[in-house]
Amino acid sequence: MHQMIKWTAVGTIDDIPRQGARCVKAGDTKVAVFRTADDRIFALEDRCPHKNGPLSQGIVHAGRVTCPLHNWVISLETGRAEGADEGQTNSYPVKIEDQTIYVALGAI
C-alpha cells in the first residue's frame, strides 16, 4: 500500500546560508532546516536530545551539527548523537524541486 506523504514548501535553498540553518514553526514544533557546505538540505527538530539545545544555532560541518549548549554532535541525516553520547532527535524527509525546499512535516 502506498502512503501519501504531505510535502510542505518552506522556502528556497538561497534562504539558508551555507553551513547554516533556519527554523520552521509548525504548530508547537520547531524544525531546523540545515544547508551543508555542499548544498545538501536536512531537517531536524530544533531540539538537542541532550538538554533541548537549539541545534539550528550550532556549527554545521560535514553532515553534522554541534549543539551550541554542550557540544553534542548530531548527525543531520539521522538525528542521532555521535561519539560517546546517546540520543536521537526527530528528522524529517526533505526534497528539493526547482530550488524550493519541501519538508514532510507530518512524517513522524
Added chain:
Amino acid sequence: MQHSLQTPRERLVVVGNGMAGIRTLEDLLAKAPGRYDITVFGAEPHPNYNRIMLSPVLAGEKTFDQIVLNGLDWYEANGITLLTGDRVESIDRVQRTVTAMSGRAVAYDKLLIATGSNPFVIPVPGATLPGVVGFRDLADVDAMLEAAARGGRAVVIGGGLLGLEAANGLKVKGMDVTVVHLMDTLMERQLDRSAGTLLQRELERRGIAVLTGADTAEIVGDGRVTGVRLKDGQVLPADLVVMAVGIRPNLALGKAAGLACGRGIQVDDAMVTSDPAILAVGECVEHRGQTYGLVAPLFEMARVAADRLAGGTEAAYTGSVTSTKLKVTGVDVFSAGDFSGGKDCEDITFRDAARGVYKRVVLKGNRILGAVLYGDTRDGGWYFQMLKDGQDVAAIRDTLVFGQGYQGGGAASPGAALAALPDSAEICGCNGVCKGTIVTAITEKGLTSLDEVRAHTKASASCGSCTGQVEQLLALTLGDGYQAQTGPKPMCKCTDRTHDEARRAIAMLELKSIPDVMQALEWTTPDGCASCRPALNYYLMCAWPGEYKDDSRSRFVNERMHANIQKDGTYSVVPRMWGGLTTSAELRAIADVVDKFAIPTVKVTGGQRIDLFGVKKEDLPAVWADLNAAGMVSGHAYAKGLRTVKTCVGSEWCRFGTQDSTALGVKLERLTWGSWTPHKVKLAVSGCPRNCAEATIKDLGVVCVDSGYELHVGGNGGMHVRACDLLVKVDTEEEVLEYTGAFMQLYREEARYLERTAPWLERVGLAYLKQRLVDDPKGRTSLNARFLFSQSFSQDDPWAERASGATDRHEFSLLAEVG
C-alpha cells in the same frame, strides 16, 4: 536572485616588464585577483626574466629558458595583455593614456612605472663605437657571447658587482679579460680593502688582469672598438668593451610626463609618484633620497605597491637595508651594512690565509653595524639577521666571528650553523624567505627537491646564492622527518597539525580563507568541525586584519548572534558601560527596554555592568536598536575578545586614590573594545594598592601607585585562580596604553585559540613576555602599532549593524510558519 551590478574593472597599465613590475603584479593578483584589466608594456622582446641571472647565462651555466620567471602562459592565465618590444614613449596624464613607439595608445585608471635602469655610459670619446656594450639585458649578453665566440680581448670598465661577473663570464668563455677600475680596490662599495684585495688575488689567479686606480680617457677605434686608452697614456687593446660602471634610474618617461624627479622618479612611502594615479617601483624610483639596484628592495617595494593597488591604505615602504653576494662561481663574498668603521666602532676580524678566509664584523655599542665575509660566507645570513634586528651581541662576542655553529660551546658539525638558526632567520635575501617558511613547506607539502622548494617558497629562485643553504635545509628536514612524531597535540581530529603549525602556515603561505588553510594543510574532513573552524577563523582574522572577511558560519552561536545563549535558547544582552560608569539616561533606557520586551531578569554583573536575561531571539534587533538610541553599544559579553575594564573610583572621589583610575579605565576600554582575541580578556584599574578593582586577577590589571602605574598580567579569577605577575612599572598613562596595546597584540598573535592569558603566560614564561614587551621598546611599539591597525577594522558596533537590518537579517527570523 542576485542583484549585483556589474561595474567595469579598473584599467592598470604597467610600463616595464622586468622583475619589479611583474613582481608587483604577482603580489597584486594574489591580493586582489580580477580587480584590474592589466596591460604590460615591455621594451625588450621577451617575457619577464630574472635579470640577476644574466651572469650565469653569460658564463654558460644557465640557458635563457632557465631564467624566465613568467612564461607567456602566465600572462595568458592571468588575463594580462602583454605588449613586448614596444617601448612606451609618452604619458598623457590628463587623458590618462600612454602611447608606445608603435603609436599604440592605451588608457589607464592606474599606471605603474617600472622602467628600471640604464647602464651608465661614461662620457668619453668613442663610448658609442660598435663593440662597446653595457651589461644590462639579454641583448647585451648576446652581444658579449657573440664577441666571445670570436675570441680575442675584452676590457671590462668597472670593478663592481656587475663588472666582475661580466669579466668572469667572458673569461670562462675564453677571452683575455682585463678589468679597469677607477678606485683602489674592487667592489669598494661592498667590500673593505682587505676583502677587496683577496678578491683581486683570486681573480688574477683565474687569469683575469685587474688594473685599479685606472681612469679611462678614451675608447679608441675606427668604425669599431680596438682598445681603451687610460689617462696615464697606457692603451689596452680590446675587441670588446663592457661598460659596467653603474646604473642610472631610467626616469626619462616620468620626467617627460612632468612627474617629480630627482635621481629617480620620486615616490612616497606608498610608492605613489607626484601624480596620485601613477605609482612607480624598482630601480627607476627615488625613495627618501635613495635609489636601489639590488633585488630585495625592489621586491619590498613591489609588495607595498601591490597592496596599495589592491586598495590597501596602510602598507608602507620605509627603505631597505641590503646585503650583497657576488655570483661568481667559487668566489664567496658577502657584505652587509656599514663597515666603513669610524668613531666608536669596533672591529672583530678573523683571517685564515691558507684557506683564503677573511671575516670582519663591525660593532658599535654591542650591535652589529656591518659585516664583510670572504671565502666563507655561510654565516652571512646570521650576521645580517642580527644586524637588522639590532640584537645585542655582548654575550656572544667572544665567539661571534667564528659563526653561528660555534655558539653555545658545542662542536661544529656540518649544518650545525643552519640548524641553530631561528625560524625567523632569512635564508633567501632576494625574496625574503625565512628558514621557517622553507622548513614548513618541506614538511607540510612533502617537498623533496630544490626545484619544488623554489616553486613553493621562491627561496633560491632569484639570485641563487642561498642554494647551498636551501639544499642543506632539505637534508636537515627530511633527515628529521624519519623520527617519530612527538610534541604538541593536533588541533582536532580533522588534522595532524598543531595550532602553532596552522598559524605559521597561514602567515607563511599567506593563506587567506578557511578552505585555503584546509587545502594547504590537508585537512581530513571536508569543512572541519566546531573545534577547528572557530580557531582558524580567529587565526585568519588576526593574521589579515582588514583583509580577511569574518566567516560567521565558523563562529560559536554567541559571537554570531552577539548575545549569550541561555539554557532555554533565549539570549542575554549586556550593553557596554565604559569603565563601569553609567548615567541616569542609560539606566532609564535600560529600564524602558526591560518593560517593553518583558525581560524577566536584570542582573548586575561582576564586570560592572547590567545583564538582561531571557531576551527572545527575534526581539534582539529591536532591543539593540533601543539601546543604541540611548548611545549604548554591545558590551561583547559573549566574545572571545575584550570584555570589561573594571575600575574603582580612584583619585576623583576616594581619599586613598593615587591616580584617576576610572578615567584610565575608560581610556583602556576605548582602546581595546571590539578586539577579537584567542579567549576572553578582562582588564581592571585600581586607584591604589588596596586594589578594590581586583586588578591582580585580571588578564591585565593596572594598580596605580603614587609614583606611577604597575602593570600586572596573566591573572584569572575563574576555575583556576591565578594572581597576576608584575610585568613592569611605568610612569605615565601613555605608557600604560602602549603596553596594553602591545600586550593585547602579543597575546592575539601568539596564544593558541581558547588559551587564556594565564595558561599562556605559564607556557611561555614571564621572562619571555618581559623580553618582548619590556626589554624591546621597538618591538613593543610595533606590536602596539599592529594592534591599533587591527582595531581600526574592529571598532564598529555589531548591534547597530544588525539592528538596522543590514547584517544577518536571516538570523533573527523564521524561515516559515506553517500549520
